[in-house]
Amino acid sequence: MFSAADQQWMERALALARQGLRSATPNPRVGCVLISAAGALVGEGWHQRAGEAHAEVHALRAAGQDARGSTAYVTLEPCAHFGRTPPCSNALIDAGVARVLVAMEDPNPLVAGRGLDRLREAGIEVRCGLLEDEARELNLGFVSRMTRGLPWVRLKVAASLDGRTALPDGRSQWITGAAARADGHAWRARACAILTGIGTVRDDDPQLTVRDLPESDGAQIGQPTGQPTGQPIRQPMRVLIDSRLEVDPGAKLVRAGGLLLAHALDEHWLATGPLAEKARLLKDHGVELWSSPTLSSSSSSLSTPSSPGKVDLGALLAELARRGVNELHVEAGAGLNGSLVREARVDELLVYLAPALLGDSRAMFNLEPPDALESAKRLYFHEMVKVGNDLRILARFKPV
Numbered sequence: 001m002f003s004a005a006d007q008q009w010m011e012r013a014l015a016l017a018r019q020g021l022r023s024a025t026p027n028p029r030v031g032c033v034l035i036s037a038a039g040a041l042v043g044e045g046w047h048q049r050a051g052e053a054h055a056e057v058h059a060l061r062a063a064g065q066d067a068r069g070s071t072a073y074v075t076l077e078p079c080a081h082f083g084r085t086p087p088c089s090n091a092l093i094d095a096g097v098a099r100v101l102v103a104m105e106d107p108n109p110l111v112a113g114r115g116l117d118r119l120r121e122a123g124i125e126v127r128c129g130l131l132e133d134e135a136r137e138l139n140l141g142f143v144s145r146m147t148r149g150l151p152w153v154r155l156k157v158a159a160s161l162d163g164r165t166a167l168p169d170g171r172s173q174w175i176t177g178a179a180a181r182a183d184g185h186a187w188r189a190r191a192c193a194i195l196t197g198i199g200t201v202r203d204d205d206p207q208l209t210v211r212d213l214p215e216s217d218g219a220q221i222g223q224p225t226g227q228p229t230g231q232p233i234r235q236p237m238r239v240l241i242d243s244r245l246e247v248d249p250g251a252k253l254v255r256a257g258g259l260l261l262a263h264a265l266d267e268h269w270l271a272t273g274p275l276a277e278k279a280r281l282l283k284d285h286g287v288e289l290w291s292s293p294t295l296s297s298s299s300s301s302l303s304t305p306s307s308p309g310k311v312d313l314g315a316l317l318a319e320l321a322r323r324g325v326n327e328l329h330v331e332a333g334a335g336l337n338g339s340l341v342r343e344a345r346v347d348e349l350l351v352y353l354a355p356a357l358l359g360d361s362r363a364m365f366n367l368e369p370p371d372a373l374e375s376a377k378r379l380y381f382h383e384m385v386k387v388g389n390d391l392r393i394l395a396r397f398k399p400v
């Protein structure tokens with residue numbers, strides 16, 4: 001059994017870990033608290049950015065000699081390998097920590113219990129599992145990338161109460177209110193990458209940047225939604241699915257630079273074919289062209305502008321995970337939304353519902369209706385919260 005004091009200090013460690021919600025990527029969000037034998041807080045820290053000191057090191061530096069004989073509360077198993085920084089398990093041992101309580105084991109195969117074993121071999125008392133669910137929730141994406149080789153995919157939709165995302169002519173600004181839009185930017189900010197499709201770029205010419213963050217700390221979602229004090233806004237990677245390379249080089253996404261564009265064309269057409277000049281122009285704007293394994297219905301072995309394949313969504317997600325994307329935030333239209341859901345590529349829906357009715361307008365997803373109600377795609381509500389005058393729903397396809 002864990003004591004009330006144990007729970008209190010682990011809750012403090014989790015609160016510290018949340019400070020890295022938007023900055024720790026691609027590393028996990030981790031917090032650490034050091035408590036003396038007399039029950040006093042002697043050091044604490046959180047992992048701020050990849051390549052910099054881990055939470056345990058920050059806490060040990062703050063504690064100094066007071067770390068000896070203390071209890072360390074850590075939200076994730078201390079690492080046991082040399083990466084960009086030395087192993088934290090070694091640092092705890094060298095500091096003379098007497099006891100280590102960990103929320104959850106590290107799913108990284110390079111760690112996976114080795115850190116806990118090393119601590120035990122050094123004679124340190126180790127216990128694991130305190131507030132594990134909360135720690136896992138905080139690092140959904142990291143766990144997904146380590147265990148599945150895929151990011152955690154969160155699909156965001158703003159819609160009317162009758163499930164419509166825009167008028168028939170595409171106008172959608174604004175279905176939801178300012179508070180919901182700012183809250184949506186906070187969810188963008190915690191993501192490692194934002195994905196959209198060519199249809200959305202044609203219709204809305206979005207920037208897909210983080211801005212207009214709310215000032216409050218957003219207790220509404222159990223996570224800080226305002227920008228942590230002193231933390232600059234980190235802009236997530238932006239990803240565009242554009243099978244035929246139809247994007248206008250003047251689009252905001254292109255002009256901003258740093259875009260990853262996933263297409264389904266044979267490289268021949270981008271090197272010497274009719275799209276060579278456009279491909280060169282896009283690259284000059286800093287666009288990286290990623291060629292997808294194609295899913296073409298054509299009998300030709302080449303995917304051409306007139307007979308393109310489709311971007312392999314599974315391969316794209318795996319590529320993003322390889323690049324360190326833990327959480328992928330999707331803001332797209334009904335076509336791409338439907339494809340992602342149909343292929344079971346979505347883990348969570350982030351839906352903002354406005355108290356309005358739009359009638360026979362654009363839908364959230366292009367999906368074939370099921371043959372029977374029993375065959376409908378089922379989700380469960382993880383959370384429902386009022387944001388301004390709108391309702392925000394988090395719905396998942398399966399439990400974490």
